[in-house]
Amino acid sequence: MAHAKQHENLLLTEHFTWPPISLIDDIINTVNDSLYSCNDTLETGLLSADPSFLGFTPRLDESEEQTHERARLEIEEGAQKLETLMIDAVDRNFDRLEIWTLRNVLCLPREEGFENWVRLSHYEGLKIPPKNNTLTPEALYALRRKLVETSKLHAALVTERTRNEVQIARLRALFTPPKQVPRSSTASEKDKSEAQGTAPFAFLTHAPAAQALGVQALPLPTTSTKPESRTPLTTHTTFTTSQLPHLRQLLAQLKPHLASSALPSGKSGESEERAKERRVYIESQSRRVLERRGVDTRDGVEGNVEGSRVRVEELSALEGIVGTLDTDRTEDGEAMDTS
Structure with a gap:
């Protein structure tokens, strides 16, 4: 019976990825933390109140300080007793909760041998070797090492994929249009500067000039879980190079007019x-x-040497x-x- 219960706990732990008893322990620890916090708050509130409000009246043979000290001792003693009673109630009732949960919720059906017929999702497609296999300890150790290295590689690939997704999101944010900021006076300068600095390269894909050149704009980020079709940033260099001969022709036509349209010099042009x-x-x-x-x-400014005027x-x-x-x-x- 103990072996069957242990096998059931191992199966549930593998399925949940955490031991079933840990859930009950976390619940009890949370309740105990709340209990201690409430008891401390209650004790602090009683100690901060005037003893006369709590019914402590000074006796004939004691001073006011002695009355405060007697009230403090009784409050601390009462708070400790209350905490003991509450802890006892929590332990008694949550022990019942633990037993009931492990027997009725976090458990397998009562059919005998049911755990032998359970197959978890990560065991799908697993080929079980025959019983008369010739697997040696060295081969088993090699398989274990291979499994460990494969797990490390999988974790590294997942980390790299997450890092690449973050980097791609940052790069795409540089090309998405900035958020619209209202032109009212209530909009702060910080919001305006942030709106201008969120996408400094948005003009490369969303400006009218970029659209005229045929540059395809990046799709805006969506919250849907469906994979979106990502179009890379394409710059039509063929269009640019096709316009170079026309620009050279215009430059050749403008060169003869440069000499005649130049500004007159100071020596020859001035009257x-x-x-x-x-x-x-x-x-x-x-x-x-x-x-x-x-x-x-007084004698003119030509030939004067810079200096100070001599006084009388x-x-x-x-x-x-x-x-x-x-x-x-x-x-x-x-x-x-x-x-």
């Missing part, structure tokens, strides 16, 4: 009056710039220095003559 006005304008602007920088422009005080100081130097030289010459 004398226009050149004089230009010189006057340039001189006035140059005079203004030099005056801002402190250059004396500076000029007087320089003349005084020069006079002092001349006096020293005269005195030195007289002293040499007398010697």
